[in-house]
Amino acid sequence: MSPRRERAMVEPAEFRSYYGRPILKEPAWKQPDVPLYLFLGGAAGASATMAALADGTGRPGLARVGRLVASGGSIASVVALIHDLGKPTRFLHMLRVLKPTSPLSVGSWILSPFSGLAAVSAASDLTGKLPLIGRLAGAAAGVLGPAMCTYTAVLLADTATPSWHEAHGTLPVLFAGSAVTSGVGAALLAAPAGETGPAVRAGLVGAVAELVAEHHLETGLGLVSEPYRTGRAGKLLKAAKALTATGAALSLVARRNRAAGVLAGAAYLASGLCTRFGVYAAGVESTKDPKYVVIPQRERVNRREGR
Template identity: 45%
Template sequence: MTTSEYDSLRPPEPTGRAKRTGKRRRRAHPPGGDGAREMPVVPEAGFTSYYDRPVVKPAPWGWDVAAYLFLGGLAGGSAVLVAGAQLTGRATLCRNCRLAALASVSLGAVALVRDLGRPERFVNMLRVIKLTSPMSLGSWILSAFSAGAAVAAAAEVDRITGERLPLGLLRRVLRVAEGPAGLEAAALGPELAVYTAVLLADTSTPTWNHAHDELPFVFVSSASLASAGLAMITTPVAEAAPARKLAVLGVIGDLAATRVMHRRMDPVAAEPLHEGRPGTLLTWSEGLAVAGGIGVLLGGRRRPVAATAGLALMAASALTRFGIYEAGMRSANDPRYTIEPQRRRLAARRAAGVTGDSITTAG
């Protein structure tokens, strides 16, 4: 029989029937529950949540927002090409990119309003300017960009119709304003293409949040692919040199930014970018970007090759936006993508000796 130094602290044995008959039944104790050693107080945490609900609330967005991500990048990149075409005297490229910018931003606005449910909700976002809110700033960027793109595109439509539009004296105003309006839209084009990345990264969605440093570079490169690809489809090769150069830069930037993003992200938070449907979309996106870039370099001066490469680049851009969108939604619905990176960060802080703040605890 073994004894413990704590035996004297135990309460006295109960007296009763079991004691008198000598047949006292022993109560079953869980492992370690006999008082001889310390029992774990809290069981190992699993990746579950109350009522099987996600740890973080998924963004209440539908496919409309994913479409807006792509269309906003296409509009912003097209506006940048407009500036280059204006300054270098490429009238056809300028016309096509102006029309592309207005068409894509208009379709994007429709998708955004459709997701909001009621048009007045978008108007309500313009009542104030909140510099710390990507959504507030993005609403103003979208509105200002649309105004400049509309003026520039209206001038092109008037020319296409042989100045038959009933504009009257407004035609002179339009001719004077179209150049500055196109440059104004071009100045806001990069912001329109990239603010959605900041908006996604500003949420608590694990995959988006862990990519907050690299996601803007991925989005601006993706916008370059889309706008350059569309310009190569709609514009003769004789005037599409700026689009070809932007396409090559976009492919290089897209591949580099994506690789850096995957390498620097937490490996668990990056899993949705590699697995399932999002992983398939992003794999196809990379392949199409490479194929489109090779097509531009080897046959970009031949019309059929240029158009085919342009289609590949536009598809690559769209797949990138939809893949990243779906990966974020998937990570928000699985508690594992929230809990494991938090544990790893907590362990790293403790290993670094940070134990006296509100995040870590001593011991």
Template identity: 50%
Template sequence: MSEAEVRREGLAGVRPGREALFAPGVDGERRRRKQGDRPVPAESYYGRPVIKAPAWEPRDIAGYLFLGGLAGAGSVLAAGAQLTGRAATARAMKLSSLSAVSLSVAALVNDLGRPARFGNMLRVVKPTSPMSVGSWLLAGYGPLAGAAAVSELTGRAPRAGRAATAGAACLGPAVAAYTGVLIADTAVPAWHTAHRELPYVFVGSAAAAAAGMALLAGPRAENRPARRAAVLGTVTELAALGAARRRAGVVAETYEGGPAGRLLAAARRLGVAGAAAGWLLGGRSRTVAAVSGAALLASSACTRFGIFHAGLASARDPKYTVLPQRERLAARSGLAEQAAGVRAVLDDGTAGGEVAGPPPDA
């Protein structure tokens, strides 16, 4: 075994492959003296991700997010159509919701690997866990959506079918929204920084998708409520996603570049075009209604896949974890300095038992 002279700088004659990066709180002062005023790079040791990116398959999980929203919002439209006498639209939306929730659960089980794992999630009830709450929501919503569709198809037990339709409509908004809460309750920067807006994004996207399905599958004479829902859902989705981007800071880059940027740009164009065409011409032309409905469905799918890919991109790049943490620490430090200044002023004003007040001639 050969010997090498060990010096303070390292092994004599050996050039390291890369410079070790110090954490902000470890040897930070020494590094700042060495670098001057240059900012410390937002990297991790050896360029490895700070957090582990989700191992989910985009086709399964992003598809699960899209189909669950379509099913939940579709049940709400089905109940509304049934109450207002739009029988053909109600029938189409009941069948659509059953198909969507079935495919959604199949995608989830396929990603889990074994069907028994979904059953294992129903062994406990944990209200603080979005996954536990979502599993129980699906377990309750699925049979209701199925009963409503079967009753509609067979014509049997109409009262039970109407009750199942109402029950599915009550759970539908939660089914559409909880997936936004689920992914926001992770350490993935692009999702966690948007935890306030993602549920609204998902609800708006689900409403637009369900409205698109009603325009595509329902008759023209019954599609007025669907055209209104398409506009409302698209506006809600775009407003909430815009607010999430503005509040995300540097993490918003993951929503603007790469596959996520292309998908979200396509979602925006398809959503605006589909909602506008459906509102203006969908009541006059069956063809325009069907095309606008297809555009709304595609827009909702692009939104879910775009948000999914933004999350993966933010998890793989260390800077999207490091920089927001530094910004929060700097903000807390600034607030602490302001509080210390206020305390100093109050202490000076009340020294010796005197209370600071307005001048006598004020």
């Protein structure tokens, strides 16, 4: 005979906090400053690396677009960050020391030299002066490009915000893939069609990485995946996936059809914006309900006890 199932004598516990207040504070960063900072920095980093590679393979038009996007995007990223901080001096204070254990400190020391190098490279390209120094600065910016693409993901994951912290292994992949497609999007909009072949291939790789990472965010993080599927964040990330897939498909005919290339570039850039705003919105939402804090903590405790 099978054992009789006992009837629960109490209602399932609801997750509440004192006086109905959230357990965690909502991130204090401003919108749209910080999501734009995440997007612009990623696009700039990918564009700098693309420019350095294009310069080394004899694609001057693609290299010029990459340098201009890297310079403009990084400077705009710094402006967005300073606006969020409130005073320029606060950004300068972040550069007084380098603390390797702090993603914010390390990120500041990545962003600052990258912005300067990208600006020197772009200025040299536009004016034709000091070409050797400009190429060396562009190469150095290209080396820092991958770090620019991903350090902001580490910065988010290092917080206590549940949907960001639990995604510490996925957010860098997502931001890297999205940064690549954003950089490629700018290239498809402005670079000569005959030089965009390598960029198109890079965009396809970035699109695959982005779509796989987004799927894992929505399904592979347990309970804290829920904010990525629902509400404003869910709508933004669904739009991002559709735009990425559209951009990838259109990019395949971009060399033969200029209009398709422009549409592909616009889709990639719009996807990058939706991705950053969607990830930010999911993190904010996960701080509002105590269950996103309590249940994962209990699950971790149970796993440790089980071992």
